[in-house]
Amino acid sequence: MWCVLAHFVLAQNKTLCSFRNLSCCVLNISTMSSIKSLRGLVGLVTGGGSGLGKATAQRLVKQGARVVVLDLPNSSGDDTAKELGDDCKFAAGDVTSESEVSAAIATARNSFGRLDLAVNCAGVGIAVKTYNFNKNRAHPLAEFQRVLTVNTVGSFNVIRQSAGEIGKNDPGPDGERGVIINTASVAAFDGQIGQAAYSASKGAIVGMTLPIARDLASQGIRVCTIAPGLFDTPLLAALPEKVRTFLARMIPFPSRLGHPDEFAHMVQFIVENPMINAEVIRLDGAIRMQP
Numbered sequence: 001m002w003c004v005l006a007h008f009v010l011a012q013n014k015t016l017c018s019f020r021n022l023s024c025c026v027l028n029i030s031t032m033s034s035i036k037s038l039r040g041l042v043g044l045v046t047g048g049g050s051g052l053g054k055a056t057a058q059r060l061v062k063q064g065a066r067v068v069v070l071d072l073p074n075s076s077g078d079d080t081a082k083e084l085g086d087d088c089k090f091a092a093g094d095v096t097s098e099s100e101v102s103a104a105i106a107t108a109r110n111s112f113g114r115l116d117l118a119v120n121c122a123g124v125g126i127a128v129k130t131y132n133f134n135k136n137r138a139h140p141l142a143e144f145q146r147v148l149t150v151n152t153v154g155s156f157n158v159i160r161q162s163a164g165e166i167g168k169n170d171p172g173p174d175g176e177r178g179v180i181i182n183t184a185s186v187a188a189f190d191g192q193i194g195q196a197a198y199s200a201s202k203g204a205i206v207g208m209t210l211p212i213a214r215d216l217a218s219q220g221i222r223v224c225t226i227a228p229g230l231f232d233t234p235l236l237a238a239l240p241e242k243v244r245t246f247l248a249r250m251i252p253f254p255s256r257l258g259h260p261d262e263f264a265h266m267v268q269f270i271v272e273n274p275m276i277n278a279e280v281i282r283l284d285g286a287i288r289m290q291p
């Protein structure tokens with residue numbers, strides 16, 4: 001492979017380039033300028049009032065982007081926006097609502113002029129067994145539907161509407177118009193007891209990543225999904241220290257809960273690297289959840 005590439009480069013450039021210098025030639029023709037920064041981008045972050053979404057909004061703004069945080073009216077989304085100042089607006093809404101997601105996108109357009117990035121972090125979880133034989137009770141269907149509606153349908157609602165707005169952008173040097181990033185979970189792969197609904201909702205996000213990336217490729221919109229392991233968000237912060245330590249020890253390396261900013265850093269990496277597309281990335285310190 002390297003030999004074929006070397007001959008091609010040499011023939012094209014008619015350059016006597018030694019094999020040692022080949023990597024330089026390759027780098028030159030691959031236009032590293034298409035690696036972009038977050039500066040000047042406009043992002044929509046759902047669930048930005050807490051945890052992974054909040055850390056994402058914070059990192060995006062710190063790196064020079066402007067952000068609309070979409071979160072429930074009674075969430076801390078407004079606090080996130082106030083903390084981040086003029087570069088962040090709060091749009092109160094539910095990801096499952098067509099009109100409220102549309103309004104959040106309009107906030108991005110009206111306040112910041114465009115939309116380049118959508119990050120789906122809003123999500124809910126429950127722990128209910130498929131059938132509780134002690135209580136002779138089946139998993140409430142409404143609870144199963146609620147988790148799928150928020151996590152899967154809500155994410156798709158944001159994706160489909162953001163795609164329309166991002167698609168209006170002028171294409172960049174690579175033809176790229178923007179990026180959409182979803183949040184699944186390692187539960188999409190190693191669902192535990194009681195996680196039928198949550199795993200199904202996250203598995204669906206994993207499953208739709210490739211077809212949506214294919215759907216949006218012609219418009220220069222990339223789509224990726226992050227599958228986090230155990231992260232130190234308010235959800236886990238509420239647990240007793242003993243349980244947190246136990247969970248942390250289950251992670252091979254590093255044996256600690258992930259910092260929300262490490263998730264946000266993965267968001268940044270996906271945005272910056274134009275070659276990553278349709279990928280689901282586990283961010284989990286090698287944990288494989290036990291039953």
Ligand SMILES: NC(=O)c1ccc[n+]([C@@H]2O[C@H](COP(=O)([O-])OP(=O)(O)OC[C@H]3O[C@@H](n4cnc5c(N)ncnc54)[C@H](O)[C@@H]3O)[C@@H](O)[C@H]2O)c1
Nearest residue numbers: 047049050051052072075094095122123185228230231233
């Ligand atoms: N924390 C973890 O260890 C972990 C691991 C794997 C996956 N995840 C996933 O990451 C995402 C973020 O998790 P987190 O730990 O930051 O949770 P979190 O509870 O701290 O934050 C979730 C945010 O989503 C918002 N939200 C919930 N339902 C909404 C709706 N219908 N519309 C709009 N906003 C809504 C909440 O108000 C909240 O601000 C979730 O999808 C979760 O499933 C988290």
